[in-house]
Amino acid sequence: xxxxxxxxxxxxxxxxxxxxxxxxxxxxxxxxxxxxxxxxxxxxxxxxxxxxxxxxxxxxxxxxxxxxxxxxxxxxxxxxxxxxxxxxxxxxxxxxxxxxxxxxxxxxxxxxxxxxxxxxxxxxxxxxxxxxxxxxxxxxxxxxxxxxxxxxxxxxxxxxxxxxxxxxxxxxxxxxxxxxxxxxxxxxxxxxxxxxxxxxxxxxxxxxxxxxxxxxxxxxxxxxxxxxxxxxxxxxxxxxxxxxxxxxxxxxxxxxxxxxxxxxxxxxxxxxxxxxxxxxxxxxxxxxxxxxxxxxxxxxxxxxxxxxxxxxxxxxxxxxxxxxxxxxxxxxxxxxxxxxxxxxxxxxxxxxxxxxxxxxxxxxxxxxxxxxxxxxxxxxxxxxxxxxxxxxxxxxxxxxxxxxxxxxxxxxxxxxxxxxxxxx
Numbered sequence: 001x002x003x004x005x006x007x008x009x010x011x012x013x014x015x016x017x018x019x020x021x022x023x024x025x026x027x028x029x030x031x032x033x034x035x036x037x038x039x040x041x042x043x044x045x046x047x048x049x050x051x052x053x054x055x056x057x058x059x060x061x062x063x064x065x066x067x068x069x070x071x072x073x074x075x076x077x078x079x080x081x082x083x084x085x086x087x088x089x090x091x092x093x094x095x096x097x098x099x100x101x102x103x104x105x106x107x108x109x110x111x112x113x114x115x116x117x118x119x120x121x122x123x124x125x126x127x128x129x130x131x132x133x134x135x136x137x138x139x140x141x142x143x144x145x146x147x148x149x150x151x152x153x154x155x156x157x158x159x160x161x162x163x164x165x166x167x168x169x170x171x172x173x174x175x176x177x178x179x180x181x182x183x184x185x186x187x188x189x190x191x192x193x194x195x196x197x198x199x200x201x202x203x204x205x206x207x208x209x210x211x212x213x214x215x216x217x218x219x220x221x222x223x224x225x226x227x228x229x230x231x232x233x234x235x236x237x238x239x240x241x242x243x244x245x246x247x248x249x250x251x252x253x254x255x256x257x258x259x260x261x262x263x264x265x266x267x268x269x270x271x272x273x274x275x276x277x278x279x280x281x282x283x284x285x286x287x288x289x290x291x292x293x294x295x296x297x298x299x300x301x302x303x304x305x306x307x308x309x310x311x312x313x314x315x316x317x318x319x320x321x322x323x324x325x326x327x328x329x330x331x332x333x334x335x336x337x338x339x340x341x342x343x344x345x346x347x348x349x350x351x352x353x354x355x356x357x358x359x360x361x362x363x364x365x366x367x368x369x370x371x372x373x374x375x376x377x378x379x380x381x382x383x384x385x386x387x388x389x390x391x392x393x394x395x396x397x398x399x400x401x402x403x404x405x406x407x408x409x410x411x412x413x414x415x416x417x418x419x420x421x422x423x424x
Contacts, residue, residue, distance in 0.1 A: 004253035012211050020142045024120035025366040028094035035092040045309050049276045051097045056281040058101040061162030066224030071351035074281040078108045087304040094119045105128035113141045131272025145183040148174050178211040191220035191231035214255035223290045233299040235366035249379040253380035263386035265374035272321035272392045285316040286350040292355045293346040313344040322395035327369030334362035
């Protein structure tokens with residue numbers, strides 16, 4: 001399998017793009033993670049990987065979307081992006097995730113990509129704006145991969161994404177990238193409507209036949225103004241999805257991305273480990289994309305390293321998340337989230353202004369943490385990569401109490417009955 005994967009990487013993508021990937025994301029990316037770990041040991045903080053929502057606008061209206069896609073367009077302008085990326089590069093960062101809305105609706109996207117050839121960008125997109133001309137320009141840039149979202153069959157995609165012809169348009173964007181040998185991935189937010197159709201070997205085989213080089217099955221999270229909770233997976237389905245990914249990693253010549261399990265199959269949260277935080281289109285620094293509260297901004301006059309390092313709000317969120325669950329605090333403990341927001345008088349960083357009522361309405365749901373059901377990596381390649389990237393943070397070994405988590409999960413959610421003890 002590893003030889004087949006290596007052959008695909010060498011033959012199915014541009015060699016210059018492959019070199020950019022290996023150097024900027026691989027070598028430099030792992031180095032940035034090591035610098036992050038070293039900073040943590042010194043009591044300092046700066047995330048090695050930033051999710052940046054560069055624009056709120058989108059041409060689709062997906063079920064369960066938490067982004068204010070229908071609000072007045074807001075985007076991070078080029079000077080602000082350049083300043084942020086340059087300051088992050090000075091801290092050792094070399095890999096950035098660009099989200100939306102739909103990133104390709106940002107009129108200066110290529111100006112941003114082309115200004116930083118020494119880093120690597122992953123653009124999360126629906127693929128609808130990737131014409132052959134756009135794909136040719138992506139190939140010329142060389143420092144970008146696209147991750148196109150496919151949410152089911154033609155019928156399911158139209159239902160999930162609020163528009164007709166979504167699936168065919170996304171597949172067309174994927175094919176334009178593949179025709180130009182752009183490093184291309186396909187992701188799916190696994191939910192009840194697509195779980196049976198896409199978590200299948202047949203779907204993986206089709207992606208491989210097309211020339212797609214990597215995929216990401218992440219779990220749907222019911223948040224936002226219309227959380228569509230009926231789409232949520234059960235804990236058993238999440239366990240089955242994890243087992244499927246682990247099994248396929250040693251069978252199929254396609255790369256599987258995941259950020260929610262370590263090498264031993266233990267659940268983790270990238271935000272809790274400090275691996276990443278999120279920047280909104282308004283420049284607000286949020287704990288993660290689905291937690292839309294903020295006390296800090298990239299537009300602060302202070303250097304970005306000081307903004308991240310000195311933020312008590314972000315520090316408390318990381319420590320609370322690591323203390324109360326190895327999974328997703330937004331799903332497992334919305335009561336703790338509310339206490340943190342109130343403690344810091346954090347602002348609602350949405351355009352709709354309803355994040356607090358949405359938080360009040362959230363109920364406790366299972367996330368990736370399922371104690372006693374850990375599924376370790378079978379592949380030595382993934383095991384080693386995760387040992388380097390996801391271990392040795394110490395946040396769970398020092399703070400986490402699984403028995404306490406079990407008790408609080410089954411208890412009624414009463415924010416007033418529990419005081420959150422957080423280091424300051």
